[in-house]
Amino acid sequence: MEYISAAEAAKRWGISERSVRNYCAQGRVAGAFLTGKTWNIPADAEKPPRANGGGDGLLDVLRAEKAARRRGGIYQRVQIDLTYNSNHMEGSRLTHDQTRYIYETNTISAGDGPVDVDDVIETVNHFRCVDMVIDEAARPLTERMILELHRTLKTGTSDSRTPWFAVGAYKRRANEVGGMETATPEQVTERMRALLAAYHSTGRKTLDQLLDFHWRFERIHPFQDGNGRVGRLILFKECLRNGIVPFIIEDGLKMYYYRGLAMWEQERGWLRDTCLTAQDRFKRHLDYFRIKY
Numbered sequence: 001m002e003y004i005s006a007a008e009a010a011k012r013w014g015i016s017e018r019s020v021r022n023y024c025a026q027g028r029v030a031g032a033f034l035t036g037k038t039w040n041i042p043a044d045a046e047k048p049p050r051a052n053g054g055g056d057g058l059l060d061v062l063r064a065e066k067a068a069r070r071r072g073g074i075y076q077r078v079q080i081d082l083t084y085n086s087n088h089m090e091g092s093r094l095t096h097d098q099t100r101y102i103y104e105t106n107t108i109s110a111g112d113g114p115v116d117v118d119d120v121i122e123t124v125n126h127f128r129c130v131d132m133v134i135d136e137a138a139r140p141l142t143e144r145m146i147l148e149l150h151r152t153l154k155t156g157t158s159d160s161r162t163p164w165f166a167v168g169a170y171k172r173r174a175n176e177v178g179g180m181e182t183a184t185p186e187q188v189t190e191r192m193r194a195l196l197a198a199y200h201s202t203g204r205k206t207l208d209q210l211l212d213f214h215w216r217f218e219r220i221h222p223f224q225d226g227n228g229r230v231g232r233l234i235l236f237k238e239c240l241r242n243g244i245v246p247f248i249i250e251d252g253l254k255m256y257y258y259r260g261l262a263m264w265e266q267e268r269g270w271l272r273d274t275c276l277t278a279q280d281r282f283k284r285h286l287d288y289f290r291i292k293y
Contacts, residue, residue, distance in 0.1 A: 001031070001043070003040040003043060004041050004042075005038065006020040006021050006038075007020075008041075009029075009045070010206060012047075013047035015047070016206055016207040016244065018207075018276055029041055029042075058240065058245075058246070058293065059134070059138070059240045061074055061075070061289070062074065062078065074285060077285055079103055080099055080100045081250075082126075082130055082233075082236065083103075083123055083130065084100075085248050085249060085251060086229045086233075086248075087126060087229065089228060089254055092116075092119045092122065092123070093119060094123060102123055103127060106124075117158075118158055121157050122153060122157060125154070125155060125157075128152050130236075132149060132152060133233050134240075136237065137237050141196065141234065142196070143196060146230065147168050147169065147170075149230050149233055150169075151168025152168075153226050154168070155167060155168075159224070165224050170188040170223065171185050171221070171222060171223055171224040172224070173185065177219075177227070178258065178261075180262075182220060183219075183221065191220050191222075192220060192222055195213070205238065205242045205244075206242075206244075207244055207275070208272065210235060210239065210242070211235075211264070212264070214261075215261055215271070218231050245283055245286070246279075246282060247275055247281070248281075248282060249274075249275075249278055253274055253278055257274050259271075260274050
């Protein structure tokens with residue numbers, strides 16, 4: 001019998017290599033066996049059916065809890081954790097508790113000392129962006145959707161009142177990221193459309209394909225500000241669309257995430273492993289709320 005590796009099976013099945021190894025370890029791939037630390041998988045083996053099968057997957061639960069405005073579930077956890085961590089990475093000084101308080105009460109305590117108004121506005125706006133990601137999760141990613149995420153995130157901020165700052169539109173001034181040059185304003189539209197065309201040229205995406213898109217999006221850096229947050233919202237959405245457990249880059253993983261982006265062309269393992277670690281942490285929340293994946 002002919003056997004293939006976990007990496008080869010991952011490509012055939014359109015899932016991550018770690019998911020293949022998990023399927024094998026759980027005995028869900030008939031005929032697979034270990035040689036040392038390497039899985040040998042029958043070449044004719046079929047991808048195991050997803051464990052959730054019915055309507056109790058993460059996206060279904062997120063949509064149900066969003067519609068009911070349920071408190072204390074995975075929807076609230078995603079809203080607060082994704083918003084806090086993504087904003088905090090970009091310089092927001094709001095604490096996790098302050099973010100939760102804004103979400104739960106639509107107010108902020110006056111006893112917490114001075115608060116940057118933009119931090120509050122972008123927190124509330126980011127909650128709306130998460131709702132958009134959930135609503136649009138099953139639809140193909142479009143340029144219009146990306147621009148709308150940026151418009152929603154930045155509306156009402158001090159940036160939006162700056163004449164040269166384009167809210168919901170591509171940047172008008174050149175910018176850098178991590179000391180590296182990005183696409184010039186004149187290049188952005190063409191490069192974004194080429195990126196989306198290449199992305200949609202294949203079917204169901206693997207985690208590596210999502211991370212490659214994320215890296216390419218950040219290298220273009222299409223907006224004057226908000227690129228990281230919009231990029232991570234897209235990543236969360238596309239995980240939901242492609243049946244991949246999503247993840248949130250928490251503060252402790254921030255520097256590993258930045259390193260992984262900077263070194264993606266040379267060594268993909270750094271960003272991949274960082275995101276897999278974040279994914280494992282998110283799975284603990286899914287286990288707690290008894291959501292299958």
